Amino acid sequence: MTIETIEHQPQIAADRFVLRPLRTSDAGMLGFYAGDERVARMTSAIPHPMPPGAAEAFIARSLATDNPEVVWVLDGSEFGGAEVMGIISLKRMERGQCEIGYWIAPPYWNTGLASAAVNALIEANPLGCRTIFAKVFQDNAASARVLSNAGFQYLGDAETFSVARNMAVPTWTYTKTLG
Numbered sequence: 001m002t003i004e005t006i007e008h009q010p011q012i013a014a015d016r017f018v019l020r021p022l023r024t025s026d027a028g029m030l031g032f033y034a035g036d037e038r039v040a041r042m043t044s045a046i047p048h049p050m051p052p053g054a055a056e057a058f059i060a061r062s063l064a065t066d067n068p069e070v071v072w073v074l075d076g077s078e079f080g081g082a083e084v085m086g087i088i089s090l091k092r093m094e095r096g097q098c099e100i101g102y103w104i105a106p107p108y109w110n111t112g113l114a115s116a117a118v119n120a121l122i123e124a125n126p127l128g129c130r131t132i133f134a135k136v137f138q139d140n141a142a143s144a145r146v147l148s149n150a151g152f153q154y155l156g157d158a159e160t161f162s163v164a165r166n167m168a169v170p171t172w173t174y175t176k177t178l179g
Contacts, residue, residue, distance in 0.1 A: 031055035096130035
């Protein structure tokens with residue numbers, strides 16, 4: 001088996017998992033969880049139904065060295081958990097700004113994994129972000145709580161197109177300034 005990872009991307013430790021770079025071997029579980037309509041509907045970019053090869057294409061884009069988005073997998077295998085429990089990413093923007101995005105696989109909802117992942121990524125700040133933005137769909141109160149609990153401040157309302165819903169969806173936008 002070939003395991004391909006991004007060499008320059010740090011692994012970040014958390015209490016119950018590590019945030020590690022994607023591997024090509026993650027495609028099966030990523031496709032399984034991201035293909036769940038409940039996950040896809042809460043993201044802007046995941047289609048539903050998920051077409052064949054979409055998980056592999058996502059991994060290939062994520063492994064590209066010129067990709068402005070750095071993606072980590074929540075991997076609990078070192079702690080007796082699953083190898084893929086969700087995804088978290090930082091997308092580089094201008095002037096030291098980044099946008100954070102994440103989704104958690106349904107078996108791990110309401111377990112604190114999203115909060116732990118967001119906090120671990122903020123603490124590590126691997127891209128040296130000065131400001132981090134986030135947006136969540138207004139019908140995803142759990143994700144809004146994750147951001148509020150991590151110290152993000154509400155910035156305003158907007159809309160974002162959801163591929164899975166095939167429509168613009170109202171969002172809440174948040175920001176967090178880092179030391």
